[in-house]
Amino acid sequence: MPLKLPAVLLLLLWSIVPLAMTLWFSFQRYNLLNPTEHGWVGFENYHFLVTDPGLAKSIGNTLLIVGWVLVITVSLGTLLAVLFDQDFFGRGVARVLMIAPFFVMPTVSALIWKNMLMHPANGVISFLLMSVGLEPIDWFSQAPLASIIVIVAWQWLPFAALILLTAIQALDPERKEAARMDGAGPFSMFFFIIIPHLARAISVVVMIETLFLLAVFAEIFVTTAGGPGLASTNLAFLIYRYALLEYDIGAASAGGVVAIILANVVAAFLVRAIAKNIEA
């Protein structure tokens, strides 16, 4: 127990104290622009939040980002892991290139995509579309959420592929050989040997990614700033807007409480699924 104490205690402080304070503030009138006006307001902040059309929209956007990025990264990541596990020329270098996006800060990668690739005028994608005779697309105003999903998925794909590749390498070669002796072709190998072996690693990827994807922030901040309108505002960005653009601590706290509830609902499902895989 003494060995666990520091970590447990710190995390307890880190999670419980601010949580309690957030809960407290969410029932207070508290605006940094107007600090004298201070006091208990009951559920007024929540009422403000629920009647704000942005809330439902931003929750929907949050879930869309999490869901789509997970689908893209896990499915492509598995295929990539199998591909890069094969023996081919220049494997080491190709692997490094494949993993590279993970080492790029979200702010920087958002800038690359915004200014160099998806820019309607001088972006590479527009150039390619025009060179085959299509109209260029202004990604961030015509498909803002999809653009953000693409950027985030590009960032997290290497992470998924890397974890899954490590897991594939840990697969006992004797088991694969036995399967080959049993007559398994590439497809049976993939579905009956590799995928079941990866189940645990996939659950790890899903869980870690979900926790981060629920709070995607920098990519939105840099590219669309939540717009146009609320088209690409997720919960994290909504609260950021309340707290730091409108200085309304009370409303921001109420939004924070909603974010916590959402995260816990998602996490409860995940944790139950993952807990089976942790042999404690």
Added chain:
Amino acid sequence: MNKALRRKIIITAAAWAVALLIFFPIFWMFLTGFKTEVEAIAIPPSLFFTPTLENYVAVRERADYFKFFWNSIYVSVGSTVLALVIAVPCSYAMAFFVGKRTKDTLVWMLSTKALPAVGVLVPIYLIFRDVGLLDVTFGLMIVYTLVNLPIVVWMLFSFFKEVPREVLEAGRMDGAQPKDELYHLLLPLSLPGIASTSLLAIILSWNEAFWSLNHPGLRLDEPAPAGAWPHLRRREVARRNTVATIKLTNIRKSFGDVDIIKGVSLGIDDREFVVFVGPSGCGKSTLLRLIAGLEEISDGDLFIDGVRSNDVPPAKRGLAMVFQSYALYPHMSVADNMAFSLRLAHVSKEEREKKVQEAARVLQLEPLLHRKPKELSGGQRQRVAIGRAIVRNPKVFLFDEPLSNLDASLRVQMRIELTRLHDELQATMIYVTHDQVEAMTMADKIVVLQTGLIEQVGSPLELYHHPNNLFVAGFIGSPKMNFLRGTVTAPKDGTVSVRLAGGDSMDVPVEPGRVKEGANVTLGVRPEHFRVSDRGLIRGEVLVVERLGGETFLHVKATTGELLTVQAEGDSPVRMHDNVGLQANPTDCHLFDQSGLAIPRTTRHPLAGEVRRGSHSAS
């Protein structure tokens, strides 16, 4: 072009196409870095241009760029080190001292990660402002440490779990306290895992934008806290007593509802070579681990040298164990492997070297002392594992199926070496195997186990000539004893007449006591006690002839339907499908009653009480 090469080329093309596609945005950024401001926004984007360094010059001239750069490094590396210092003991405790709430703790830690930053941003902002950590880099470092802590704990936990348990158990037998286990075994062994955890934590902090956007910190003068590492506690070295006896009284072990050992009582004498043998799942390894102290005894008493030792920790029992997988420490040389327990016991360097040299001489390992385990063959690894036991000068050596990973010829050789070693070291040894040949060849005393109970204890020849029951009779001896159904016709004093199902009768010299006329019995005849003759007790057809040169095994289907194995001379003329008669000497036959218990023979075999040891044997 052959098929394999063509496949490799196709895969190369596919993988490189994918890799380049994924890498393209970064490549494009790199390229754009060398363009002038005008070229960078040219329509269409230009691929061919005169590269310029003006952007890099501009960055270099901005002093704050490097300040921010160093801030990033300072914060991400610093927070990772902090998180590791806090997380390592925690993960270690959770991975190896599993309690009821371990899983809950782990899940709870993860769930704090699900607490979205935006949900707690405001309070943390206010707390840090009031504590004065808001505008210092150190404050940001603390935030990142806490943000990453659950993931670090969790990853370390998974990596610690991967370390083979036998290696840690070997460490515990060598006297490693939890702290030694952590510093000398677990951390070196999970170094790759720790490295990848650190890398992930550094990257996550490096990439983190939310907290730094809302928490600008620029000061660099905060001191880093130093971890206080506890000192190793001194310990006594276990002394070799002159006598080493072990006594088990009514030992039981259950895992949950399942009883593995159901009450075993056994005495082991000084310098005895005892072999636990039985089919897999009989509990023999569990029994050994109970003696070693690696498992807790559920009920009953264990006495080592007359002292009740149920609660003595494994390293203090004065035992040494050789594991089935050898459990060598993969990151240490042969010499270090052998000296590890002595190092933990604070034995001086000279003494350590002397003992290692001595053990290496006995085991002929001298030329290999500086190699790593992975550079050794199976037999050599086996000898290192034994050497690790020898240097501790234990009261008792425990072997858990040590030869089962070796090939057949090496197994025979190691069998001889172990017997010689037992003679040379004059130590008490307990040896677990499922191979009855190993048991017969090495043991002074064999303990036959089945489903958690002792079936019989005795010298090899006692078990061979006087098995207690059908199970022991069938288990000891190779090939297996033949069993024939029969009925008692005349129980007399000194002999019992048995009529076999085939119709012939035989007078077996056993004490009649328990059997009455008409009782169903089983007659046991070992293959080597059958003789092929024309007018036999049993007749049958030879199905298969196995010629080994020195001897011939005949597999005979008796007229009564039973399949019998017969050992005949090497030059026996019998051929497949011959019809043969089989004869046996009544004094070589065994008789078992209906419940499978042996009916005692009237005369004991002269060698049944014999122990193998000669001049060295204990007085």
